[in-house]
Amino acid sequence: MRGVIHGLLRGRWRGGDRLTEVDAADLFKVSRTPVREALLELASMGIVELRRNCGAILLPFGEKELRNLYAVRTLLETEAARLAATRMDDTAIDQLKSSFTALRREQRPDADWKLDRELHAAIAQAADNPRLAGEIARYSDLVQTMREAVGTVLADIHSASLAEHLRILRCLKQRDTNAAAEAMRQHLAQAASSAVAAVKQVGKAQKH
Amino acid sequence: MRGVIHGLLRGRWRGGDRLTEVDAADLFKVSRTPVREALLELASMGIVELRRNCGAILLPFGEKELRNLYAVRTLLETEAARLAATRMDDTAIDQLKSSFTALRREQRPDADWKLDRELHAAIAQAADNPRLAGEIARYSDLVQTMREAVGTVLADIHSASLAEHLRILRCLKQRDTNAAAEAMRQHLAQAASSAVAAVKQVGKAQKH
DNA sequence: GAAAGATAGATTGCATACAATCCATCAGTT
DNA sequence: AACTGATGGATTGTATGCAATCTATCTTTC
Structure with missing residues (x-):
């Protein structure tokens, strides 16, 4: 259950x-x-x-644990981005890109997370390593679970994410492996910082 | 159970x-x-x-799946080696080194795997990221399970592993992060090749 | 003859009862 | 007073029965 x-x-x-x-x-x-x-x-x-x-x-779940989690996640996803840069087909990239630009127009904050997950899943898929994709999905689920557990504070995706997503897609389209990996790394670093900030906020709220 | x-x-x-x-x-x-x-x-x-x-x-488990598995494992363990190179304390390194040289004298093939697992676990521990260590342990268990599942064919550790282990320890002692990561990568590449060869052998045997 | 529906079998999901194990406390002995 | 053994409570590990759900086959209808 x-x-x-x-x-x-x-x-x-x-x-x-x-x-x-x-x-x-x-x-x-x-x-x-x-x-x-x-x-x-x-x-x-x-x-x-x-x-x-x-x-x-x-188990305790504070800033340290969150950073450790994102360290592993970054490891997995940067590798996936590296592999996807050579293997992902153009149509999938373009499709995601148009989804993101469409999202920008609509301004629906709740759909952000969904599309974010889709992007990461698509990249993991394109890496052509089902086991790697499975681990990435596992961590995506884990983050999602923690997000729901902590509450709505984490519900807002950080504002710069759209630009980061588009940058990742641009690197993939250009078949630039290193740039794609770096773009993914920076995206996850931002996400980690955002999550840490949210956890700190919750920690403060619980003390009152 | x-x-x-x-x-x-x-x-x-x-x-x-x-x-x-x-x-x-x-x-x-x-x-x-x-x-x-x-x-x-x-x-x-x-x-x-x-x-x-x-x-x-x-699920099918052939050469492709094995290489995918080792790709993920390499990702995790090279990062651990990188981190351990700066964080592992000298005494732990020396202790492992002497264990390996002692093993060389004794020539006990069954103890090889145990010490191999100890080395990997110690490096994972030294990385100071319990979650990363957990994932590494998970993959170590997975490989162990597959090894037992396939049978005794995989029981012999590849002969060059001792030299590879010592090389990793040497890199760690020298605090050379990149070299340690590269040594770990090569060690796991050898292990992967060895495992693939064993699986192929079993596949042939099952056809007869 | 093909498609839709029903029905029976198979398979999992959940609940409950019981057995085994462990931990802490307390009595007894040195 | 400290240590050892026993005893009771608490917790997990396993077995079994029942309900829900799905699949496949067969029947019926167009």
Whole structure:
């Protein structure tokens, strides 16, 4: 039950909090079985640590952890961008480019994330390495999960992202591998900074 | 039940084979519950694909998939080596070096893999990014699982690995980030070639 | 003959009960 | 007073039954 996963985090569990299977089951009005599977998935995503007969403890998630996460994500996605620069076909690039320019006209903030995810997925796909694409998708899901867990503060994509996206697409179109990788790196650095800022804001809010 | 995971593969399931939960449960004389969790873990490792009401299908695993896997692994581990070159402390490096030279004298082939895993784990640890270390451990486990699944053919570590290990340690000691990353890359390239050769051998053997 | 619908079988998703394991506390002994 | 062993509570690991869902085949209708 995927809802359980998000639910587990939407509440404000602080890092180090301990949650047993029965507690979680009671909390979400389901049996232990789906909770158990949800916890296993959360553990595989590195969000909780499962300790035998001790319950699941929610790992701390602050600036340091966020930067570590984005470090790995950057590693994966810059490589994908590098590979995509030689392998992605022009029609896919043009299609995405027009999607982004269309988005700019419409000004729909909620569609930003969707298109962002589409771009990253398309690049991962073009890298022609399903395993790499799978890892990228995993991290995309992870970020999405954390975003929902932290709340709406992270909902706004940073304003410069559109320009960054277009720059990535331009590099891909020009078949410039190094430039594409660098553009992706900078895009993710911006995203990381934005996420860190949001987490800090939430941290402050929780103290009040 | 981790035994189930290995057992699922130790048999010769060819890529595309379909296995339902009840079949697996009967096969290993356990109930569906642990089988289910094992399949979920296998799916998270990208070894099987879970299709609703269709059973788990074992993904094909040939040369292409192996090279894709090692491409991701190389990405993770070269970065770890790069980071470790500046952060790993001398005592840890020296300790590993002496372990390897001691191993050379003893000539115990079964201890090779263990020490190899220790080296990679130590470097991952030294990178000071628990998430990166976690991913590296995940891939180490994955390779180990595949190794056991394919059989004893992959059991022999390639002969040049000792020299490669020592070279990595030398680069780390010299705090040469680029050299350490390059040494790790070459080491993994060798390992990949060795694994590919073994898989091909098994493929031939299965045809007879 | 082809397509749409129904029906039966198969398969997974969830709930509950039970067994095994672990941890902490407390009593007893030196 | 410190250490060892036992005991009870808590927590996870596993088994089993039932409900929901999907797939494939067969039937019916046009």
